[in-house]
Amino acid sequence: MDAKYARTQELFFELKVADVMRTNVITIHPEQPMSELRVMLREHRISGTPVAEDGRLAGMISVEDLINWLSTGGPDCPVREKMTPEPECLYSDQPLVHAIQRFDQAGFGRFPVIARDSGRLAGILTKGIIIEGVLKRMDKELKEEQIRQYRASHIFEDLLAEYKEIYLTYDVAGKDLDRAGRASTQMKRNLRRLGIRPDIVQRLAIASYEAEMNTVLYSEGGVLEFRIAPSEITMRLRDQGPGIEDIEKAMEPGWSGAADWVRELGFGAGMGLANIKKCSDRMDLVSTPGVGTTLTIRIFTEKEKPRNEAA
Amino acid sequence: MTLRELATELSAKVLCGEEDLDTEVQTAAASDLMSDILARLGTPDVMLTGLTTGQAIRTSSVSGIRVVVVVRGKRIPEQMIELAAEEGIVLMSSEMTLFEASGRLYARGLRSNAEGER
Numbered sequence: 243m244d245a246k247y248a249r250t251q252e253l254f255f256e257l258k259v260a261d262v263m264r265t266n267v268i269t270i271h272p273e274q275p276m277s278e279l280r281v282m283l284r285e286h287r288i289s290g291t292p293v294a295e296d297g298r299l300a301g302m303i304s305v306e307d308l309i310n311w312l313s314t315g316g317p318d319c320p321v322r323e324k325m326t327p328e329p330e331c332l333y334s335d336q337p338l339v340h341a342i343q344r345f346d347q348a349g350f351g352r353f354p355v356i357a358r359d360s361g362r363l364a365g366i367l368t369k370g371i372i373i374e375g376v377l378k379r380m381d382k383e384l385k386e387e388q389i390r391q392y393r394a395s396h397i398f399e400d401l402l403a404e405y406k407e408i409y410l411t412y413d414v415a416g417k418d419l420d421r422a423g424r425a426s427t428q429m430k431r432n433l434r435r436l437g438i439r440p441d442i443v444q445r446l447a448i449a450s451y452e453a454e455m456n457t458v459l460y461s462e463g464g465v466l467e468f469r470i471a472p473s474e475i476t477m478r479l480r481d482q483g484p485g486i487e488d489i490e491k492a493m494e495p496g497w498s499g500a501a502d503w504v505r506e507l508g509f510g511a512g513m514g515l516a517n518i519k520k521c522s523d524r525m526d527l528v529s530t531p532g533v534g535t536t537l538t539i540r541i542f543t544e545k546e547k548p549r550n551e552a553a
Numbered sequence: 554m555t556l557r558e559l560a561t562e563l564s565a566k567v568l569c570g571e572e573d574l575d576t577e578v579q580t581a582a583a584s585d586l587m588s589d590i591l592a593r594l595g596t597p598d599v600m601l602t603g604l605t606t607g608q609a610i611r612t613s614s615v616s617g618i619r620v621v622v623v624v625r626g627k628r629i630p631e632q633m634i635e636l637a638a639e640e641g642i643v644l645m646s647s648e649m650t651l652f653e654a655s656g657r658l659y660a661r662g663l664r665s666n667a668e669g670e671r
Binding site: 427512 | 587606
């Protein structure tokens with residue numbers, strides 16, 4: 243709720259007078275008679291109006307001026323004789339917050355707005371118009387935010403079923419450096435589209451990428467599978483060899499069996515498996531030398547699950 | 554600082570993502586080792602690197618890094634530029650060394666990710 247109020251304040255600073263003012267201004271010519279002013283104010287249900295000649299502001303006249311003229315019982319006369327000749331105005335490029343301050347200081351109900359470059363009357367501003375303009379803007383922003391959120395988050399939730407699971411499977415070609423990482427970036431894009439929590443997607447994407455790179459750099463290739471279920475996401479990567487001789491050693495941060503060409507690519511620092519463990523809630527690594535390796539990780543998507551007990 | 558200002562500071566050429574130059578950035582990381590970038594906490598806005606392969610782009614994509622600046626005036630393969638365009642990542646090239654580029658950005662106020670570095 244606080245965020246909404248803060249945004250309102252921000253808007254007052256961001257918006258300019260031109261963004262909210264009414265531009266189809268009703269005006270009266272200085273030579274028109276006061277009797278016509280009376281009709282105009284009544285018909286349009288306004289309490290005052292700028293006096294303008296050829297688009298240039300000549301003065302302001304209000305219902306108070308009309309009442310004063312009526313109470314003197316005077317003859318009909320041009321508006322020019324009863325108007326306030328050099329009224330205070332605002333400029334269309336001024337920040338709205340300045341306009342609000344002027345309303346406070348001056349005690350009037352309305353200000354004519356002038357375009358700074360041409361000096362012509364550009365619009366009119368009242369407190370009511372300000373509120374209308376700000377509300378419209380907030381409503382517009384709210385709608386845009388709703389659309390954005392809807393696109394991002396409801397696909398999985400919108401599917402109606404007693405139980406939902408989504409499977410994604412990718413082939414990872416061994417030693418194919420051009421495409422290395424493709425599966426992980428595609429998976430990340432898919433999961434964002436599904437509306438999975440961003441922090442979960444981030445952890446999974448990093449774990450997936452590290453695992454995929456391991457497969458490309460060190461193995462003959464493999465299959466990467468993701469299972470997205472309501473309470474958890476499981477990733478399994480099965481490769482076709484050569485297998486890991488010493489799993490405990492492989493898990494040590496900094497230990498690497500990388501050949502030079504791997505290091506030259508910016509990899510082989512030995513951080514991959516440790517990083518995968520850090521990103522996941524459960525991790526399981528089994529390998530048979532000469533046969534292959536299977537890496538399985540689980541990330542819990544509901545709150546309050548303990549992280550990484552004995553891997 | 555904006556990306557436009559960053560490009561000027563590093564005398565960098567923008568290879569992809571010209572339309573995003575008004576974006577503000579506050580954090581950066583510099584490394585030639587993608588494993589180190591992946592292992593750090595948090596996601597920097599900008600990555601400075603000497604790695605001129607698609608992996609610099611994929612690492613960025615997977616981590617949420619939005620801008621990659623390749624340093625040392627290295628030649629950037631067409632494939633890398635295409636991949637950056639596909640992934641929506643701003644790619645720039647600077648003649649400066651990793652050290653000088655990092656120093657200049659640090660002097661201009663860019664910092665490591667707020668959550669701390671390993």
